[in-house]
Amino acid sequence: MDYLAIAVALVVVTASSVAIHLLARARRTQPGNLPPGSLGLPVIGQSLGLLRAMRGDGGSRWIQDRIDRYGPVSKLSLFGKPTVLLAGPAANKFLFFSGALSTRQPRSVQRILGEKSILDLHGADHRRVRGALLEFLRPDMLKAYVGRIDGEVRRHLEENWAGRATVTVLPLMKRLTFDIISALLFGLERGAVRDALAGDFVRMIEGMWAVPVNLPFTAFSRSLKASGRARRVLQGITREKKKASQAEEEQGNGKASRNSDLITCLLGLTDGHGERLLTDEEIVDNAMVALIAGHDTSSILMTFMVRHLANDDATLAAMVQEHEEIAKNKGDGEALTWEDLSKMKFTWRVAQETLRVVPPIFGNFRRALEDTEFDGYLIPKGWQVFWTANVTHMDASIFHEPAKFDPSRFETENQRASAAAPPCSFVAFGGGPRICPGIEFSRIETLVTMHHLVRQFRWKLCCKEDTFVRNPMPSPLLGLPVKIEHRASS
Structure with missing residues (x-):
C-alpha cells in the first residue's frame, strides 16, 4: 500500500507539474497574443501555395491576399518553420533595426550556402564578416574595378551580341555577371572550371526556396548536390590562393596583390594580434553569398531594364542621349571611369x-532571438519573420500610381518623390545595418553594361506575352528573347 501511495503521489505531482507548465506556456502564447492566421499542415504549411503562386507570377498577389484577409501581421508556416509575415514601412523598420531579430535563414538556405555566411551571422560575428567584405568594397578599390568591368562587358558584347539577329537576354546577362564576379571575386580565369561553376550556381539557386525534403527527385536535393560541387571548387581556389599569398609574403611581395580579388583580400585580413580575421569556412561561405548577390541580382536587374526599354521609347531615348554625351569625351576604345x-x-x-517594380529578391527572413512583440502581437522565440519588398513598392499610399514606370520618383531634387518614399519603403537592397554591402558594385556593373548596350544595339521583344515567373528570383518568359540590330553611330 505504501508503494502504491508513493506511486500515486508521484503521478499526481508529475501530472500537476506538466499541467502547470502547459498552462503557463499556453498563457504566454495564447491565440489572442499570436497574430491571426493558420500554420497549416506540419512541415509543408503554406510553402507549396506560396511557391506555386510565385512560379505563376502571383507571389505578390498571394501576399496581398493574406494582408487583405488577416492584416499586416499574420502567422503561417514556411519551409518547415512557424513564421510571422510583417508588412509595411513600420514593419520594415522593426525588421531592419530590432535587436530581438537575427537574419538566420531557413534551414534549406543554410544547408546550401553554409552556416558562416553573412546572411546567418549576428552581433560581433556579423560586424566582423561585414567589415571584411567592405574592405574589398572600399570606394578606392571600387574605382579601380570600373576599367576591369568595362573590359569584361566589351568582350561579352563582342562575343555574344555582335553579328547576331536574336539573343536571349537573361542567360547572357547571367553569364556576363558571372564572368565579372568570377574574375573580380575569385580571380578565376575563363575555362572549364568557370563553366562548371556557372551551371552549379544556377542549380543551387533553384532549390534555395524549396520544401527542404532531401529526396533524389526534388529541387532541394539537386541544389544540395550543386552546392557541394561549388563548395569544393571554392575550397580548392582558397587553398591555392593561400599558398600563393604565403609564397609572395616570403618574397616580400604580398601586399602588392593582396586586393587583387575577394578571396585573396579576405585571406590577408588580420586582427590587432596578427591573427587571421576569417576562417577558410567563413571565406568560402561568404564567397558563395557574394557570387549569388553579385551574379543574380544584377543580371536580373539589367534583363528587366532591357525588357522595359523595349516598350518605352521615351525612356530609352533619354538614356541613349545621356550615354552619347559621355562618349563624346572618350577616345576610341577608352574605358569608362568612376567619373563617367x-x-x-x-x-x-x-x-x-x-x-x-520587379525587385530581384522577393523577400527575406529574420529569426526571433527572444519573445518579442510588434503591433501588439507576440512573435515567439525561434519563429521566423518574413517580409517582402513588393508590399511597400506597390503601395499607392507610398508611391503615386505604383503600376506606372516613373524614374523621376528617384530624383533627389523632386519633392514629390521624396515625400512619396518615406524611410524603409524602397527596400530593394534591404535596410538598416544589414543593407546589402554590394550596392555600389551592383551599380557599377549595371551602369557600365547599359552604357555599352544602349549605344551599340537596338532591340525588340520576340514574345508578345509579357509575363515572368519567380524561382525564387524573377525570370521573363523564355529568358527574354529579343531581335537586335547594331546602331550605326556607335
Whole structure:
C-alpha cells in the first residue's frame, strides 16, 4: 500500500507539474497574443501555395491576399518553420533595426550556402564578416574595378551580341555577371572550371526556396548536390590562393596583390594580434553569398531594364542621349571611369524604378532571438519573420500610381518623390545595418553594361506575352528573347 501511495503521489505531482507548465506556456502564447492566421499542415504549411503562386507570377498577389484577409501581421508556416509575415514601412523598420531579430535563414538556405555566411551571422560575428567584405568594397578599390568591368562587358558584347539577329537576354546577362564576379571575386580565369561553376550556381539557386525534403527527385536535393560541387571548387581556389599569398609574403611581395580579388583580400585580413580575421569556412561561405548577390541580382536587374526599354521609347531615348554625351569625351576604345559613372544619373534612376517594380529578391527572413512583440502581437522565440519588398513598392499610399514606370520618383531634387518614399519603403537592397554591402558594385556593373548596350544595339521583344515567373528570383518568359540590330553611330 505504501508503494502504491508513493506511486500515486508521484503521478499526481508529475501530472500537476506538466499541467502547470502547459498552462503557463499556453498563457504566454495564447491565440489572442499570436497574430491571426493558420500554420497549416506540419512541415509543408503554406510553402507549396506560396511557391506555386510565385512560379505563376502571383507571389505578390498571394501576399496581398493574406494582408487583405488577416492584416499586416499574420502567422503561417514556411519551409518547415512557424513564421510571422510583417508588412509595411513600420514593419520594415522593426525588421531592419530590432535587436530581438537575427537574419538566420531557413534551414534549406543554410544547408546550401553554409552556416558562416553573412546572411546567418549576428552581433560581433556579423560586424566582423561585414567589415571584411567592405574592405574589398572600399570606394578606392571600387574605382579601380570600373576599367576591369568595362573590359569584361566589351568582350561579352563582342562575343555574344555582335553579328547576331536574336539573343536571349537573361542567360547572357547571367553569364556576363558571372564572368565579372568570377574574375573580380575569385580571380578565376575563363575555362572549364568557370563553366562548371556557372551551371552549379544556377542549380543551387533553384532549390534555395524549396520544401527542404532531401529526396533524389526534388529541387532541394539537386541544389544540395550543386552546392557541394561549388563548395569544393571554392575550397580548392582558397587553398591555392593561400599558398600563393604565403609564397609572395616570403618574397616580400604580398601586399602588392593582396586586393587583387575577394578571396585573396579576405585571406590577408588580420586582427590587432596578427591573427587571421576569417576562417577558410567563413571565406568560402561568404564567397558563395557574394557570387549569388553579385551574379543574380544584377543580371536580373539589367534583363528587366532591357525588357522595359523595349516598350518605352521615351525612356530609352533619354538614356541613349545621356550615354552619347559621355562618349563624346572618350577616345576610341577608352574605358569608362568612376567619373563617367557619376554622370549616369538618369540611367541609375531607371535602374531604381526597375528594382521597385520587379525587385530581384522577393523577400527575406529574420529569426526571433527572444519573445518579442510588434503591433501588439507576440512573435515567439525561434519563429521566423518574413517580409517582402513588393508590399511597400506597390503601395499607392507610398508611391503615386505604383503600376506606372516613373524614374523621376528617384530624383533627389523632386519633392514629390521624396515625400512619396518615406524611410524603409524602397527596400530593394534591404535596410538598416544589414543593407546589402554590394550596392555600389551592383551599380557599377549595371551602369557600365547599359552604357555599352544602349549605344551599340537596338532591340525588340520576340514574345508578345509579357509575363515572368519567380524561382525564387524573377525570370521573363523564355529568358527574354529579343531581335537586335547594331546602331550605326556607335
